[in-house]
Amino acid sequence: MTIYGVAILAFCYVTGQLAGELLGYLIGIDANVGGVGFAMLLLILLNDWLIKRDHLDKLTEGGILFWSQMYIPIVVAMSAVQNVKVAVSSGFIALLAGIVPVLLCLATVPLLSRLSKPKPVDQDGDYYPIS
Amino acid sequence: MEIIIRFLEKNGLVVAFLLVGLIMYVSTIISIRLTNRKIPASAIAILGGLVLAYFGGIYSGGEKGVADLKLFSGFGIMGGSMFRDFAIVSTAMGASFLVMKQTGWVGALSLLIGIVLSFLGGVAVALLWGYTDAVSLTTIGAGACTYIVGPVTGAAIGASSDVMALSIAAGVVKAIFITIATPFIAPSIGLNNPHSAMVFGGLMGTTSGVSAGLAATDPKLVPYGALTATFYTGLGCLICPSVLYLLMHLIFPA
Numbered sequence: 001m002t003i004y005g006v007a008i009l010a011f012c013y014v015t016g017q018l019a020g021e022l023l024g025y026l027i028g029i030d031a032n033v034g035g036v037g038f039a040m041l042l043l044i045l046l047n048d049w050l051i052k053r054d055h056l057d058k059l060t061e062g063g064i065l066f067w068s069q070m071y072i073p074i075v076v077a078m079s080a081v082q083n084v085k086v087a088v089s090s091g092f093i094a095l096l097a098g099i100v101p102v103l104l105c106l107a108t109v110p111l112l113s114r115l116s117k118p119k120p121v122d123q124d125g126d127y128y129p130i131s
Numbered sequence: 132m133e134i135i136i137r138f139l140e141k142n143g144l145v146v147a148f149l150l151v152g153l154i155m156y157v158s159t160i161i162s163i164r165l166t167n168r169k170i171p172a173s174a175i176a177i178l179g180g181l182v183l184a185y186f187g188g189i190y191s192g193g194e195k196g197v198a199d200l201k202l203f204s205g206f207g208i209m210g211g212s213m214f215r216d217f218a219i220v221s222t223a224m225g226a227s228f229l230v231m232k233q234t235g236w237v238g239a240l241s242l243l244i245g246i247v248l249s250f251l252g253g254v255a256v257a258l259l260w261g262y263t264d265a266v267s268l269t270t271i272g273a274g275a276c277t278y279i280v281g282p283v284t285g286a287a288i289g290a291s292s293d294v295m296a297l298s299i300a301a302g303v304v305k306a307i308f309i310t311i312a313t314p315f316i317a318p319s320i321g322l323n324n325p326h327s328a329m330v331f332g333g334l335m336g337t338t339s340g341v342s343a344g345l346a347a348t349d350p351k352l353v354p355y356g357a358l359t360a361t362f363y364t365g366l367g368c369l370i371c372p373s374v375l376y377l378l379m380h381l382i383f384p385a
Contacts, residue, residue, distance in 0.1 A: 013220050024365055030283060033365030036216050036338070037358045040223035041231075047224060067221035072173045072350060073151045074218045075343045077210030079180030080203070081196040082307060082339070085188030086300050093260045094297055098304025101252030101275040102312070105245050105334040109320045112241050112334070113327040 005063020008050075012043040136202060143205030151209065154179055174314045174347035181307060219342060219357045226354040230325040237326075238359040241333030246367050249275045249336070250375055253301060265379040267294045272379075273371040274298025275305060277337040280367035287372040306340035313344025322348065325355040332356030336363030 020035020027033070043064075050056040139146050158176035162168055166175075183203075184196030193199030198207035208214065231238075253275025254268050262268055270290040274281025274297065281298030284290075290298075313322070321327050328345060332355065335341050341360040345352045 009217070009221050013217055016220065017216070020361075020365070024368075027369060029365065029368045031279065031365045031368040033369075034362040036219055036361035039216075039220040040226070040354060040358055040361075041228075043220055043223045044226060044228045044231075048228070061224075064221050064224050067218050068224055071218040071222055071353065072176070072346050073148075073155060074209060074214050075346050076154055076173075076176045076180045077147060077151050077206045078215055078339060079177045079210070079310060079343055080183045080187070080206050081198040081210045082181060082184045083188060083194045083303050084181050084185040084196060084307060086194065086303060088185065093256060094300035095304055096259075097253045097256040097271055097275050097297075097301035098306075099308050100256055101249035102305055102308050102335065104248045104252045106312075106316055106320055108241075108244060108248065109322060109327060109331050109334060112237055112244070112330045113321055115237050115240070 002059050002063040002066075005060040005065075006067075007063075008046060008060070009043065009064050009067060012039045012046060015039065016042055140201045140204060143203075144208050145205070147203070147205030147209040150203070150206075171314065171347055173350070177310055177343050177347055181310070215339070215342070219338075219353065222350075222354040222357070226358075227325065230355065231329070231358060234326050234329045234355075238329045238333045241330045242336070242359060242362055242366055245334035245336050245363065246276055246370060247375075248334070249305075250371065253298075254379070262294075263383060265376065265383045266290050268383060269371065269376045269379045270294050270298045271301060272375065273367065274301040276302070276367040276371065277364050278302025278306065279364050280371055283368045284371040284376070288376055302337065306337045306343075309335050309337060309340030310343040310347070313340075314347040317348045322352070325352065328352035328355035329359050333359035333363065336360050336367065338364070 016037070016039025017032065017035035019038045020032040023033040024031050047056070047064075154176050155172065158179060159172040161175050162170055162172040187197030187200055187203065188194070191199035195207055197203040198205075198210070250272040253272035256275075257268050257271040262271065266288050267290060269288060270281060270285035271294065273284035278299045279302070281302050282295050285295040285298055317323065320331075322331055331345070332341050335344075335356075338357065338360050341356045342353060345356045
């Protein structure tokens with residue numbers, strides 16, 4: 001059933017986010033540390049386990065896949081609620097303080113990527129760039 | 132007219148589904164007809180969202196972009212952190228655990244480098260503008276990490292409210308700039324595979340920017356970038372007001 005998929009996703013979300021909140025609390029900061037990351041890892045593992053036991057039918061899977069297809073529309077809605085006005089109007093220092101670090105970090109992406117052992121492309125599965 | 136507006140307001144989330152659907156449709160047409168599929172539809176749609184947010188903010192005077200207009204209040208729910216994180220988690224379905232394990236340590240390294248580099252970049256800009264006290268420098272540097280790290284750090288070390296506002300603005304600019312720039316820069320920095328996406332997420336850190344930027348580049352990369360980015364804000368809140376503040380305090384004693 002579709003709701004099973006949604007519920008599995010919700011279980012991973014709640015468990016992961018709670019772990020992130022707890023971790024933040026334990027190291028004494030007022031922020032969620034890695035909640036989404038824990039939830040994602042949990043979903044990957046759970047998905048694997050369910051497939052092995054053959055508990056995952058098409059409809060259940062659909063309950064999860066629906067949300068991953070809603071991802072871009074949700075991001076569009078998210079960008080529409082950003083405080084763009086303050087970003088544009090708060091002057092040059094905010095613009096530079098936001099942009100300079102990004103450029104610095106972008107320059108190091110290729111450097112760090114080379115550190116992780118590159119694998120032949122086909123091992124990651126076929127790669128289709130979207131249109 | 133008033134009845135219609137009240138009706139749309141009451142059904143905000145569903146109205147948002149409808150409007151975002153329309154934005155996606157129009158963006159797809161623009162992408163195909165005007166850019167010959169050169170610019171992905173999702174990138175156009177996200178840019179459109181930002182433009183809407185700008186005019187929404189000017190018209191309403193609020194802080195939540197278009198969501199401050201009653202007609203568009205559902206955008207606040209649909210684009211809020213709950214739906215966003217829920218959808219991000221679901222993208223993990225198609226991700227490879229093997230890749231994540233292999234890139235794990237580089238991802239952690241990129242987190243540290245990303246925070247320190249962003250911090251230093253923000254501090255350098257603040258220095259150029261004449262700030263010389265450790266508290267303001269640290270707060271603006273923290274804002275250059277994400278718009279959450281900035282105010283959290285500022286509150287912890289007692290920054291003035293205008294510096295806090297500045298640090299939030301810097302973080303918002305960062306998120307928006309990453310959103311817009313990622314699809315254009317991606318080819319020249321080799322951002323086309325899960326490995327570099329994890330490094331990218333760790334270096335950039337701001338979840339909204341990384342997730343939107345990668346979505347506009349290639350949705351397949353989203354889970355990898357999001358996985359590392361999700362640790363960034365927490366780690367930033369940890370080391371900005373502590374280690375990095377002490378460092379600033381040593382270099383710029385009051």
